[in-house]
Amino acid sequence: MLKVLRILVFMLFLVVLASFYGITYRQSIISHMSLFPAGYIFNAFNPKPFTTQANGTIYVLSTKPSLSSSETFTENIARTEKTSLGTNNTSSVTSGSISSTPINPSDILEGGDSIIFLETSDRMQLPSLVLCAIESAAHVYKDRPVVYFMKGLNDTNSKVTAMEYFPMLSSFNNVYFFPLRMDNIFKDTPLLSWYQKVNQDKEPHWVHISADGCRLALLWKHGGIYMDTDMISIRTIPHQNFLAAQASKFSSNGVFGFSSHHNFTWQSMNNFVKHYNAKIWGHQGPHLFTRVLKELCDLPQFQGLEDITCRNITFLNPQRFYPISYPSWKKYYQVWNSLPTFNDSYALHLWNYMNRNIKVNMVPGSNTLVEQLYKQHCPSTYAAIITNQTAPF
Numbered sequence: 001m002l003k004v005l006r007i008l009v010f011m012l013f014l015v016v017l018a019s020f021y022g023i024t025y026r027q028s029i030i031s032h033m034s035l036f037p038a039g040y041i042f043n044a045f046n047p048k049p050f051t052t053q054a055n056g057t058i059y060v061l062s063t064k065p066s067l068s069s070s071e072t073f074t075e076n077i078a079r080t081e082k083t084s085l086g087t088n089n090t091s092s093v094t095s096g097s098i099s100s101t102p103i104n105p106s107d108i109l110e111g112g113d114s115i116i117f118l119e120t121s122d123r124m125q126l127p128s129l130v131l132c133a134i135e136s137a138a139h140v141y142k143d144r145p146v147v148y149f150m151k152g153l154n155d156t157n158s159k160v161t162a163m164e165y166f167p168m169l170s171s172f173n174n175v176y177f178f179p180l181r182m183d184n185i186f187k188d189t190p191l192l193s194w195y196q197k198v199n200q201d202k203e204p205h206w207v208h209i210s211a212d213g214c215r216l217a218l219l220w221k222h223g224g225i226y227m228d229t230d231m232i233s234i235r236t237i238p239h240q241n242f243l244a245a246q247a248s249k250f251s252s253n254g255v256f257g258f259s260s261h262h263n264f265t266w267q268s269m270n271n272f273v274k275h276y277n278a279k280i281w282g283h284q285g286p287h288l289f290t291r292v293l294k295e296l297c298d299l300p301q302f303q304g305l306e307d308i309t310c311r312n313i314t315f316l317n318p319q320r321f322y323p324i325s326y327p328s329w330k331k332y333y334q335v336w337n338s339l340p341t342f343n344d345s346y347a348l349h350l351w352n353y354m355n356r357n358i359k360v361n362m363v364p365g366s367n368t369l370v371e372q373l374y375k376q377h378c379p380s381t382y383a384a385i386i387t388n389q390t391a392p393f
Helices: 002-033 070-084 090-094 105-109 128-140 182-186 191-197 206-222 263-274 286-296 326-333 369-377 379-386
Strands: 050-052 058-063 098-102 115-119 146-150 175-179 224-227 231-233 242-247 250-258 308-310 313-316 347-349
Touching: 105 146, 105 175, 105 206, 115 128, 115 206, 128 146, 128 231, 128 369, 128 379, 182 191, 182 206, 191 206, 191 263, 206 224, 206 250, 206 263, 231 369, 242 286, 250 286, 250 347, 263 286, 286 313, 326 369, 369 379
Parallel strands: 115 146, 115 224, 146 175, 242 313
Antiparallel strands: 050 058, 058 098, 224 250, 231 347, 242 250, 308 313
């Protein structure tokens, strides 16, 4: 009996000791989490702190403690603490069990389900509509990476993370910003020879034409969905290989999706180079997609809300993204007596190119359709406008 009692007392002691150790361990983790510098951002797809170095590369600090050794964890915390207190020596970061590993865009895009946006100008102060496009996509596609390639992320300003430019997006764990490097994007595609020969200074629409090329190359290599930055997402697109009709027998290239190495994107890149004409607006964009699609199928007229199938490509009805056509684009900036439901749409294209000179903007309190869209689909961006954290249009 005495022996049994001793065993019970010993077991009780072990339970109390384990409980005390667990509490102390958790408190240690919480207290040391505050030691990570403010520049670090955590991401749900790769939950490690990362920061942008002077060379424009985003690095992850990955801790690799031995699971069987509490001493290794303590040593890691000590090294992290030393680094966060101002030791900016790369060798100290990479020494021991903390390694500095660059985040390659390919690592994020390799799943083939990313939502991709592009900025081929050098601007870093983004209009609110761009931020709304990114935020709305992050809401709708919660379990998918939302990736924004920016040409303006270069060696000069990449010492701070892109999130510091756009704090309204900092709460989204699935949003990524990467420098846009066209030579790397066009590598191993038919577009590389064109890019190496073209005189960018003499191209009247270079920002748009280069974006036309980049979106094709990225989806050929990685797959996913490309969207223009004036498109507000409202629900998920239930198709993998699709084009968006702007009208009957005419495709847009403002939103499209394909699996990697799809024949359509390869044919489009070849057609891009073979029939290149920078003087005609949209020749490398919507007109290109329409040319290639018509080579594959004889497209019928849309009769209602139906979509059209062309081989293994779904040609989506204009209502899916363009329920308000471009001649009527100002309706987005008007007050409606009864708000449309857009029940047949996946996203809304706001035709920002039509607004490039007039620059009608979303005004808080105006009760316009665009204000209602901001409130519902990009509330963080809307709040930032109210507090003057972003450009209005």
